[in-house]
Amino acid sequence: MDLNADLGQAFGSWTMSGDAAMVQLVTSANVACGFHAGDPVTMLDACRAAYELDVTVGAHLGYRDLAGFGLRALDASFDELFGDVLYQLGALDGVAHAVGASVDYVKPHGALYETLMHDAEQASAVVAAVGAYDPGLPILGYPGSELLKQARAAGHPVFVEAFPDRAYRADGSLVPRQQEGAVLHDVDTVVERAVRLAAKGEVVAVDGSVLQVRPDSLCLSGGTPAAVAMAARVRAGLEEAGVELESFA
Numbered sequence: 001m002d003l004n005a006d007l008g009q010a011f012g013s014w015t016m017s018g019d020a021a022m023v024q025l026v027t028s029a030n031v032a033c034g035f036h037a038g039d040p041v042t043m044l045d046a047c048r049a050a051y052e053l054d055v056t057v058g059a060h061l062g063y064r065d066l067a068g069f070g071l072r073a074l075d076a077s078f079d080e081l082f083g084d085v086l087y088q089l090g091a092l093d094g095v096a097h098a099v100g101a102s103v104d105y106v107k108p109h110g111a112l113y114e115t116l117m118h119d120a121e122q123a124s125a126v127v128a129a130v131g132a133y134d135p136g137l138p139i140l141g142y143p144g145s146e147l148l149k150q151a152r153a154a155g156h157p158v159f160v161e162a163f164p165d166r167a168y169r170a171d172g173s174l175v176p177r178q179q180e181g182a183v184l185h186d187v188d189t190v191v192e193r194a195v196r197l198a199a200k201g202e203v204v205a206v207d208g209s210v211l212q213v214r215p216d217s218l219c220l221s222g223g224t225p226a227a228v229a230m231a232a233r234v235r236a237g238l239e240e241a242g243v244e245l246e247s248f249a
Contacts, residue, residue: 001198002217002248003235004028004140004161006060006109008046009037021228023049025235026220027247028056028140030107033088036062036070043095051101056247058140059092061085061126062109070110078125085129104249105138105159106130108147116147123147127154138249140217144172159248162215164194164234168205172213175206187230191237194218198243216248
C-alpha cells in the first residue's frame with residue numbers, strides 16, 4: 001500500500017510545518033508546483049528530501065490561486081487549464097531533475113481535485129496537458145471521478161486513493177469539509193480505518209453501509225504537528241498489521 005501526503009506547500013515567508021517529519025512517513029509526496037503553494041526553494045527542499053529518502057515525487061497540480069491556497073473553484077477555459085498544467089509540470093520536473101529526482105505521477109489539489117470529479121471539460125484539459133507532457137505519466141485521483149475515467153481512456157496508468165480520516169457518504173463521496181464530522185480526529189478510529197482500507201479495500205460510510213474502495217494509496221493529512229503524529233500512528237498501525245508499504249508509481 002502506498003501512503004501519500006501533500007508537501008512543499010510553504011510560500012516565501014508563509015511557512016507550513018511538518019514537511020521534514022512527514023516525508024519520512026510516506027512513500028509518495030505530492031509536491032506543490034507554485035500555483036496554489038510552493039516557491040522554488042520550497043520545491044527544491046521537498047524534492048531533495050524525497051529523493052534522499054527514496055520517496056516518489058508527484059506533481060500536486062492546482063488552480064492559479066495562491067491567495068486562496070487553491071481552495072476556490074475557477075471557471076478556467078480549456079486552454080487556460082491546459083497551459084497552467086503544463087507550466088506546473090515543467091516547473092516541478094525541472095526542479096526535481098536538478099536534485100536527481102523525477103516527477104513520476106500527478107495528483108490534483110483542493111478545488112481542482114473536487115471539480116475534476118465531475119467536470120468533463122476541465123478533466124479533458126488536465127488529461128490532455130499531462131498527455132502532451134508525458135503520455136505515460138500515472139494519475140492519482142478519486143475512484144469513479146471524471147478525471148480518472150478520461151485518463152484511463154487516454155491510456156494513462158490510473159491509481160485511486162482513499163482517506164482514512166475523512167467521513168464517507170453512502171454513495172462513495174466524501175462528506176464536505178464544511179459539515180460537522182467530515183474530518184475524523186480520533187487516532188484509534190483513523191488507524192482502524194486505514195488498516196481496513198489496506199487489508200480489505202473497504203470503509204464504513206456515515207450510514208453504516210460498507211463501501212468497496214480498493215485503494216492503491218492512502219492519503220495522509222499534513223501541515224501540522226498533530227497531523228504528523230496521526231500519520232505516524234497510521235503508518236505504525238499498517239506495519240503492525242503486516243501491510244507492505246511501497247509507492248504505486
